[in-house]
Amino acid sequence: xxxxxxxxxxxxxxxxxxxxxxxxxxxxxxxxxxxxxxxxxxxxxxxxxxxxxxxxxxxxxxxxxxxxxxxxxxxxxxxxxxxxxxxxxxxxxxxxxxxxxxxxxxxxxxxxxxxxxxxxxxxxxxxxxxxxxxxxxxxxxxxxxxxxxxxxxxxxxxxxxxxxxxxxxxxxxxxxxxxxxxxxxxxxxxxxxxxxxxxxxxxxxxxxxxxxxxxxxxxxxxxxxxxxxxxxxxxxxxxxxxxxxxxxxx
Amino acid sequence: xxxxxxxxxxxxxxxxxxxxxxxxxxxxxxxxxxxxxxxxxxxxxxxxxxxxxxxxxxxxxxxxxxxxxxxxxxxxxxxxxxxxxxxxxxxxxxxxxxxxxxxxxxxxxxxxxxxxxxxxxxxxxxxxxxxxxxxxxxxxxxxxxxxxxxxxxxxxxxxxxxxxxxxxxxxxxxxxxxxxxxxxxxxxxxxxxxxxxxxxxxxxxxxxxxxxxxxxxxxxxxxxxxxxxxxxxxxxxxxxxxxxxxxxxxxxxxxxxxxxxxxxxxxxxxxxxxxxxxxxxxxxxxxxxxxxxxxxxxxxxxxxxxxxx
Numbered sequence: 001x002x003x004x005x006x007x008x009x010x011x012x013x014x015x016x017x018x019x020x021x022x023x024x025x026x027x028x029x030x031x032x033x034x035x036x037x038x039x040x041x042x043x044x045x046x047x048x049x050x051x052x053x054x055x056x057x058x059x060x061x062x063x064x065x066x067x068x069x070x071x072x073x074x075x076x077x078x079x080x081x082x083x084x085x086x087x088x089x090x091x092x093x094x095x096x097x098x099x100x101x102x103x104x105x106x107x108x109x110x111x112x113x114x115x116x117x118x119x120x121x122x123x124x125x126x127x128x129x130x131x132x133x134x135x136x137x138x139x140x141x142x143x144x145x146x147x148x149x150x151x152x153x154x155x156x157x158x159x160x161x162x163x164x165x166x167x168x169x170x171x172x173x174x175x176x177x178x179x180x181x182x183x184x185x186x187x188x189x190x191x192x193x194x195x196x197x198x199x200x201x202x203x204x205x206x207x208x209x210x211x212x213x214x215x216x217x218x219x220x221x222x223x224x225x226x227x228x229x230x231x232x233x234x235x236x237x238x239x240x241x242x243x244x245x246x247x248x249x250x
Numbered sequence: 251x252x253x254x255x256x257x258x259x260x261x262x263x264x265x266x267x268x269x270x271x272x273x274x275x276x277x278x279x280x281x282x283x284x285x286x287x288x289x290x291x292x293x294x295x296x297x298x299x300x301x302x303x304x305x306x307x308x309x310x311x312x313x314x315x316x317x318x319x320x321x322x323x324x325x326x327x328x329x330x331x332x333x334x335x336x337x338x339x340x341x342x343x344x345x346x347x348x349x350x351x352x353x354x355x356x357x358x359x360x361x362x363x364x365x366x367x368x369x370x371x372x373x374x375x376x377x378x379x380x381x382x383x384x385x386x387x388x389x390x391x392x393x394x395x396x397x398x399x400x401x402x403x404x405x406x407x408x409x410x411x412x413x414x415x416x417x418x419x420x421x422x423x424x425x426x427x428x429x430x431x432x433x434x435x436x437x438x439x440x441x442x443x444x445x446x447x448x449x450x451x452x453x454x455x456x457x458x459x460x461x462x463x464x465x466x467x468x469x470x471x472x473x474x475x476x477x478x479x480x481x482x483x484x485x486x487x488x489x490x491x492x493x494x495x496x497x498x499x500x501x502x503x504x505x506x507x508x509x510x511x512x513x514x515x516x517x518x519x520x521x522x523x524x525x526x527x528x529x530x531x532x533x534x535x536x537x538x539x540x541x542x543x544x545x546x547x548x549x550x551x552x553x554x555x556x557x558x559x
Contacts, residue, residue, distance in 0.1 A: 013514075017378050095360075121377065123363065127350075129320065129346075129348075129350035130350050130354035132351060133324060133352070136425075137425065138321050138425035139347070158488045159343040159431075160344070160497070161434065162489045163432045163488065163489075164430075166428060169424070169425050169426070214359035214388060215361065215386045215388050215389070216387045216389070217384050218386065219385040220385075222381075229525075229540055230541075231532075236558070238526065238544050239559060241542055246523075248523065
C-alpha cells in the first residue's frame with residue numbers, strides 16, 4: 001500500500017505574525033518556516049502505518065517555493081521514502097493545489113492520501129475535500145483515529161457534537177485533526193539519511209495545471225485589538241462588576 | 251442574484267448555525283433558498299420554511315442522506331448550484347466537510363469562514379488564526395462560502411412562509427458508510443450559541459477537578475468549554491475545545507479558568523463581549539485580553555463564585 005502525504009511550508013506556529021504596514025499582506029521576511037503542523041501529523045500517521053506493516057511506501061509532496069525542499073527533507077527525516085516538489089513562487093489556491101495533487105495521484109497511484117485538515121496560514125480547510133471530489137474518492141475529514149479493516153479504512157472523525165465513525169472504501173482521502181497522533185522528533189541519523197533520499201522537482205506546467213488565482217486579496221489588516229481590562233481583588237468585586245458594570249449577570 | 255443555503259440539521263431539528271448563515275445570505279442580497287438534505291427530514295424543511303427571509307425550501311429526502319455523508323450530499327448541491335450566484339453553508343464541521351467537495355465538483359474556489367460581507371463578491375475572513383483579517387474578492391461565477399456563525403446574528407425562526415419543493419436524490423455513492431457516533435449528551439446550552447461559556451484549561455488538573463467548572467457553568471446556565479491542553483490531557487471530550495481548530499465562540503460572558511491564553515485559544519474566544527480570566531499566574535497572556543482578571547487559586551475562587559452568583 002502506497003501513501004501520499006502533501007505538506008505545506010508555512011510560518012512556524014510559534015511565530016507572532018505581523019501585518020505589513022501597507023496592508024498588502026503578512027510580513028514573511030526572515031520569519032521561521034516549518035511544516036504545517038497538521039501535515040506533520042499526516043506524515044507521522046503514514047509512518048506509523050508503514051511501521052505496522054500496512055504501508056510499503058510513503059511519498060511526500062509539496063507545492064511551493066524552492067525552499068519547500070527543507071520541509072520535504074523534514075518529512076523524509078520523519079520517515080517519508082521520497083519527495084516531490086512542485087515548484088512555484090506564486091500563491092496557489094486550494095482548488096489549484098487539489099488539481100496538482102490529482103495529477104500526482106494519477107501518476108503515483110497511492111491507496112491513501114493523508115493531508116492536514118487545514119494550513120495554519122490561510123486556514124482554508126478545503127484541499128483534502130476538493131481532492132476527494134476531483135478523484136471521486138471518499139473522504140474522512142478531521143480524523144482522530146484510523147484503522148485499516150477488511151480492505152477498507154475505518155476513520156473516527158472529530159465533529160461538533162463529538163465523534164463519528166465512517167467506513168471508507170479504498171482508495172481514500174484522509175485529513176488529520178490534532179488528536180490523531182503526536183508527531184515524533186526526527187533523530188539526527190534520520191536527518192542525515194533524509195538528505196540522500198530522492199527528491200524530484202517539477203512545475204505546475206509540467207503537470208498541465210493552470211494555477212491562475214480565482215480570488216484577489218484586496219487588503220490584509222490587523223484584527224480589532226481588545227483592550228486589556230482590570231484586575232479585581234476578590235470574587236465579590238468580580239461579581240459586582242459583572243452585574244453592575246458589564247451587566248452580563250443579573 | 252440568488253443564494254442557496256445548505257441547512258445543517260439532524261433530521262429532526264434545524265441547527266442554529268443555519269440561522270446565522272441565512273443572515274449572511276441576506277447581506278449578500280437576492281432571493282434565499284434553503285436546501286435540506288436528509289432522511290425523514292420533513293420537520294426540518296417545515297422549520298426552514300418559517301425562517302424569515304427564506305423564499306423557497308428544497309427538500310432532498312432519501313435514506314442515503316440520513317447521516318450527512320459528503321459523498322452523497324455534494325453531487326446534489328452541485329446539481330443545484332448552477333441556478334445560484336452564491337452557495338452558503340455554516341463553517342461548522344458539517345459545512346466544512348461538504349462544501350469544499352461541492353465547490354470542486356463545480357470547479358469553483360471556495361471562500362472559507364467569512365466574518366463579514368462587504369459586497370456580493372467581496373468578503374472578510376480571518377487568516378493566521380485570526381491574527382490578520384483578509385478582505386478577498388472572488389471572480390468565480392458561483393461563490394461557495396462557509397460562514398462563521400458568531401459574526402452574524404441568527405435570522406428570526408418565524409415569520410416566513412416559504413414553499414417546500416421536493417427534489418430528486420442522486421443515490422448512494424457507495425464510497426462511504428456510516429458506522430456510528432459518540433455524541434456528547436448534555437442538558438447545557440450549545441457551546442457556539444450559548445450566552446455564557448465557562449472554560450477550563452490545563453490548570454484545572456484532571457477530569458475529576460473539571461466538575462467544579464461544570465458546577466459553576468450549571469449555576470450560570472452556561473455551556474462548558476476547554477482549551478486544547480485540557481482536551482489533549484483527556485479532562486473533557488474533543489467537542490469542548492475552543493480555539494483556532496476547535497469551536498469559535500462569542501458569548502456575552504466568557505469565563506476562562508486555569509487557561510494561560512495561547513494564541514490558538516484566543517483565536518476562538520476573543521470576540522466574546524466580556525472576558526473573565528481566573529489564573530494563578532499574574533503574567534498569563536489571558537489577562538491581556540480579559541476585561542476582568544482575578545489572580546488566585548481556581549480551586550478556591552470557582553467554588554466561591556458558584557456559591558455567590
